[in-house]
Amino acid sequence: MIKKILIVDDSPISVKIIKSCIPKDKDYELFDAVDGQMGVEKYKEIRPDLTFLDLTMPVMNGFEALEEILKFDQRAIVIILTADIQIKAVAKAHDLGAFSVVKKPPAKESIAAAIKEADDALAERG
Amino acid sequence: MLKNDNINEIITTAETDLLQEIMNIAFGRAASDLAEYIDIFVILSVPQIKLLQAFDLPTYIKQELRDHDRVSVVEQNFWGKFKGNAFLVFPSGTGKRIISLFDGENKFFESEPTHELEKETFLEVGNILIGACIGKIAELLGDVTTYSPPRVVVENSLRGIVYDNLSEPDNMAIVLRTVFEFNEKNISGYMFIFTKQESFAWLKSALHKFLEQYES
Numbered sequence: 136m137i138k139k140i141l142i143v144d145d146s147p148i149s150v151k152i153i154k155s156c157i158p159k160d161k162d163y164e165l166f167d168a169v170d171g172q173m174g175v176e177k178y179k180e181i182r183p184d185l186t187f188l189d190l191t192m193p194v195m196n197g198f199e200a201l202e203e204i205l206k207f208d209q210r211a212i213v214i215i216l217t218a219d220i221q222i223k224a225v226a227k228a229h230d231l232g233a234f235s236v237v238k239k240p241p242a243k244e245s246i247a248a249a250i251k252e253a254d255d256a257l258a259e260r261g
Numbered sequence: 262m263l264k265n266d267n268i269n270e271i272i273t274t275a276e277t278d279l280l281q282e283i284m285n286i287a288f289g290r291a292a293s294d295l296a297e298y299i300d301i302f303v304i305l306s307v308p309q310i311k312l313l314q315a316f317d318l319p320t321y322i323k324q325e326l327r328d329h330d331r332v333s334v335v336e337q338n339f340w341g342k343f344k345g346n347a348f349l350v351f352p353s354g355t356g357k358r359i360i361s362l363f364d365g366e367n368k369f370f371e372s373e374p375t376h377e378l379e380k381e382t383f384l385e386v387g388n389i390l391i392g393a394c395i396g397k398i399a400e401l402l403g404d405v406t407t408y409s410p411p412r413v414v415v416e417n418s419l420r421g422i423v424y425d426n427l428s429e430p431d432n433m434a435i436v437l438r439t440v441f442e443f444n445e446k447n448i449s450g451y452m453f454i455f456t457k458q459e460s461f462a463w464l465k466s467a468l469h470k471f472l473e474q475y476e477s
Contacts, residue, residue, distance in 0.1 A: 145307060146285070148278040148472075155475040191285060191305045218282075218289030223302040239286050240401065243475075 137254050141183035142167040143174030143200060144216070145192045149239070153187055153216065156246035171195030175203040178211070185253050188233075190217040190224065198231060205232045210260070212253045216241060271433060271461065277310045279468050283401050284308040284394075284437045288452065291393035292441065298389060299362050301443050308439040315432040318455065323419055325438070325451065329353060333379070333415045335387025339395050341406035342463040345434075345456040347391045351383065351448070353416055358446045359386060376415060384413050390452065398454075402467035432458040 168174040190197035292303035331353035356379035437454040
C-alpha cells in the first residue's frame with residue numbers, strides 16, 4: 136500500500152500542481168526534490184513507495200535519475216510525469232524501467248489513476 | 262536597469278515559474294510533433310523566462326548567441342490575446358545537416374544549389390516548432406492565435422534579428438527562451454518568444470485562471 140510519495144521536479148509550481156492532483160483522502164506523506172540528483176538522494180533517504188519524476192531538469196535529468204534510483208532499488212515504482220511526450224522519450228523511459236508515463240499538464244484523474252495502478256502493482260507483489 | 266520590486270509588480274516569481282512550466286509543456290508538444298514528422302529525438306532543456314525593457318532585446322539576443330557570428334533564423338509573428346514574435350535560431354552551418362533530417366542523406370557537394378532547399382527546410386521545421394509551441398501555450402491559457410507567414414533568413418549576421426518595431430523603447434517584453442538539440446544530427450537551436458507589453462494584463466489573468474483548475 137502506498138504511504139510515501141516523492142515528487143521530483145525543478146518547477147515549484149509544477150510540484151504544487153502535482154500535489155493538488157494527489158487524492159487527499161488517503162493521507163499520503165508527500166516529499167519533493169528540485170532536480171534529479173536531489174531526487175535520487177531523497178529517494179535513498181526516505182524510500183518512497185511511489186515516485187513522480189520529471190524528465191527535463193537541471194543538474195541530473197530524469198532519465199539519469201531513473202537509472203540511479205533503479206540501480207539502488209530494482210523494485211522502485213517510478214512514474215514519469217513529463218512534458219517530453221516524444222515517442223522516443225516515452226519508449227526510453229519504459230526501457231529504463233519506468234512504471235508508467237503521464238503527460239503534463241497533469242489532470243487529477245490521470246494522477247489518481249496512475250496512483251491506483253501503482254497501488255495495485257504493489258498489492259500484487261505482496 | 263529594472264529593480265526587483267518593479268519586476269515583481271509586472272510579473273511575480275510565481276507567475277514566472279508557471280510561465281516557464283507552460284513553455285516547457287508547449288515546447289515538449291512541439292518537439293513531439295516534429296519528431297513524429299521526421300523521426301528524430303529532440304533533447305529538451307529547461308526554458309528560461311526573462312522580463313526585459315524592449316530596447317534591451319537586441320543586446321540580449323547578441324549575448325545569448327555570442328558564440329555564433331552567423332545564424333539562420335525563422336521568424337513568425339502571432340496575434341491573439343497572447344501576442345508577440347517567435348524566433349527559431351540555428352547556428353551557422355546547420356542548414357545542410359538539417360536537410361539531411363528530411364532526406365536521410367549526409368553527403369553534400371559544394372556545387373549543389375542547396376540554399377533554396379535549406380530555406381525551405383528551415384521554413385518547414387520553424388513552422389512546426391513555432392506553430393505547435395505557440396498553439397499549445399495559447400490552448401493552455403485559453404486563447405486562439407493567428408500567425409504571419411514565416412520569414413526565413415539563412416546564414417546571416419546577428420544584426421537585425423530583432424528589428425525596430427519590436428524595440429519600442431518604453432515598452433517591456435517577456436522573453437521565453439529554450440535551447441534544444443536534434444540528437445541524431447548534432448544540431449542545436451534556440452527558440453525565443455517575445456511577448457509585448459500589451460499582452461501582459463491578459464497573460465497574468467490567464468496564468469491565474471490556469472491555476473484555478475487545480476484549486477479545490
